[in-house]
Amino acid sequence: MARHTLLLRVANVNPASVRTHTDRALYRSIGVFILLYGIYAIVGAATFVDASTNYAHPWWQWLVGPPVAAAVIAYDRAVVGRVAVSYDSLDSPDPRLLLRRGTLGLYAGRLLLALLFAVVITEPLMLARYKGEIDAYLGTVHNRQLIQLEQSGAIATFAGQVDALRQQDTADDAAVNDLHKLAAGKRQEAAEVYDRALADSRADGVTRRAGCPAGGFCDTLVQQSRALSAEATRLDDEAATLQRTQESARLDRAKQISALNGQIAEQRSDNRRSVEAGAGFGARTTAMWHLVKSDFWGFGFFYLGVAALLVCLDCAAVWLKLVSHGNAYERTEARAARRQELTATKRHEQELRVAGAAREVAGDGLDTVVAERRLVDAAVEQATARLMAELEDQSLPSSSRSS
Numbered sequence: 001m002a003r004h005t006l007l008l009r010v011a012n013v014n015p016a017s018v019r020t021h022t023d024r025a026l027y028r029s030i031g032v033f034i035l036l037y038g039i040y041a042i043v044g045a046a047t048f049v050d051a052s053t054n055y056a057h058p059w060w061q062w063l064v065g066p067p068v069a070a071a072v073i074a075y076d077r078a079v080v081g082r083v084a085v086s087y088d089s090l091d092s093p094d095p096r097l098l099l100r101r102g103t104l105g106l107y108a109g110r111l112l113l114a115l116l117f118a119v120v121i122t123e124p125l126m127l128a129r130y131k132g133e134i135d136a137y138l139g140t141v142h143n144r145q146l147i148q149l150e151q152s153g154a155i156a157t158f159a160g161q162v163d164a165l166r167q168q169d170t171a172d173d174a175a176v177n178d179l180h181k182l183a184a185g186k187r188q189e190a191a192e193v194y195d196r197a198l199a200d201s202r203a204d205g206v207t208r209r210a211g212c213p214a215g216g217f218c219d220t221l222v223q224q225s226r227a228l229s230a231e232a233t234r235l236d237d238e239a240a241t242l243q244r245t246q247e248s249a250r251l252d253r254a255k256q257i258s259a260l261n262g263q264i265a266e267q268r269s270d271n272r273r274s275v276e277a278g279a280g281f282g283a284r285t286t287a288m289w290h291l292v293k294s295d296f297w298g299f300g301f302f303y304l305g306v307a308a309l310l311v312c313l314d315c316a317a318v319w320l321k322l323v324s325h326g327n328a329y330e331r332t333e334a335r336a337a338r339r340q341e342l343t344a345t346k347r348h349e350q351e352l353r354v355a356g357a358a359r360e361v362a363g364d365g366l367d368t369v370v371a372e373r374r375l376v377d378a379a380v381e382q383a384t385a386r387l388m389a390e391l392e393d394q395s396l397p398s399s400s401r402s403s
Contacts (some may be wrong), residue, residue, distance in 0.1 A: 007031030017332040023064075026324055027080075033316040034076055040313060041069035044121030051124040051281045072113065079110060080321045083333045090342040099326055103203045107322055114314040121308045127284045129306075130299065134287045135279075141287070142275045158264045165253045165260075172246045179239035183232040190228030197221035208399030324325040 008024070010031035018024050042065030049061040084100040112253040127134065149155060201218045292300035324330075 010034055010077075012077035014333065017336070018329050019049055019332065020161065020328050023327055025327040026320060026327070027151070027329070030080055030317045030320050033313070033320070034073055034080075037314060037317070038069040038073055040310065041072060041117070041121065044117070044125055047070070047124040047128055051127055054277075054280045072117070075110065075113065076242065076317045079107070079318050083330045084325075084336070085334045085337045087338065087341055090338050090345060092306060095331070098331055098338065100228070107318060110318045111315060114311055117314055122310050123285060124281070124290075125310075126306060126334060127281075127288060127305055130288065133299075134284050136326055137282060137287045137291065138279050145275045145278075146268075146271060150268075150274075154267050155271070158260045158267070162257050162260045162264075165257050169250060170252065176243050177244070179235050179242065183235035186228045186232035186235060190225040190232065193221050193228060193282055194225035197225060219398045231384060282309065 007028040008018055008031065011027045011034065013027045018027060042062070045065035045068045046061040049064050050057055053061075086097055086100040089097050197218045288299075288303075291298075292303055313377045
């Protein structure tokens with residue numbers, strides 16, 4: 001028997017008053033909807049907490065749903081179990097006087113609660129459903145934000161300083177390379193001049209004379225070649241000296257570049273953390289609505305359909321209660337309640353009549369006592385007066401005899 005009445009007790013109705021198959025089917029269905037809503041509220045509240053913590057999956061997320069589900073289920077059971085009994089004309093047999101009209105505020109409040117739950121609980125469920133698409137969209141948004149931060153702010157300033165230091169290194173390298181290029185040019189020119197001197201010494205030169213006598217053209221070319229080689233050596237030495245003088249400045253700039261690169265890396269890490277932190281509930285909701293607006297038939301239609309389905313599930317129990325107003329169960333409960341109220345009213349009226357009669361009897365007895373008291377007082381007064389008269393009569397003869 002308890003197994004058959006479980007769903008009826010979940011729906012908060014009196015099993016003894018559910019006498020027809022229609023009412024049993026109705027209130028058992030309401031009990032099923034209430035149990036389904038309890039599961040939906042627990043899962044939805046846990047998903048909401050998980051989304052609020054940026055999907056950190058805290059263990060306590062499953063502790064929030066049961067109290068929320070219990071509160072709303074209590075409201076639904078109060079609405080379903082309530083029967084709008086009319087207490088007007090309790091002794092009238094007219095069946096139209098059994099029930100009053102349903103309270104609109106009660107159902108409107110439940111509908112408002114359902115809409116609030118649809119916003120608070122349905123949204124996290126949909127965010128979990130489209131987690132992959134939302135993550136992809138947020139990835140593109142975060143990349144754009146990182147690029148903007150790279151192009152402006154502290155990273156751009158640090159990068160400009162690094163470029164300036166590297167330009168100084170490039171300028172120093174260019175000065176040393178210029179001296180080496182000049183030295184190489186001098187050596188090449190010295191080699192060409194020396195080749196001309198050799199050719200002249202073989203009678204293949206300008207003078208057409210063999211040998212290289214001192215003071216001759218060949219000797220002049222040899223001296224010129226040696227001078228160019230010496231100039232090239234001097235330029236190489238000057239380049240080496242310049243490079244040695246640049247070492248301390250180069251080391252300082254290298255340290256500065258290393259420090260700046262460290263600051264850039266740290267700033268990039270901070271930027272990434274701050275940008276990736278913008279992936280919480282609000283950012284995901286914004287991303288979801290962007291997907292809904294950009295692809296309504298792919299996202300929006302399904303989103304609105306699921307939201308409407310969950311709202312209908314949320315309101316199903318109360319809606320069945322609303323459309324079944326005036327059924328056999330409510331009339332049975334109304335008759336019992338009116339009968340009980342009529343009995344209590346009659347009993348109260350009888351008690352009032354008994355109390356009134358008791359008061360009347362008590363009042364009559366009191367009047368009798370007062371009347372009797374007055375009679376006794378009058379009798380005492382009359383006896384006292386007679387006694388005094390007799391005493392006076394007795395005293396008068398004795399005084400006349402003495403005279």
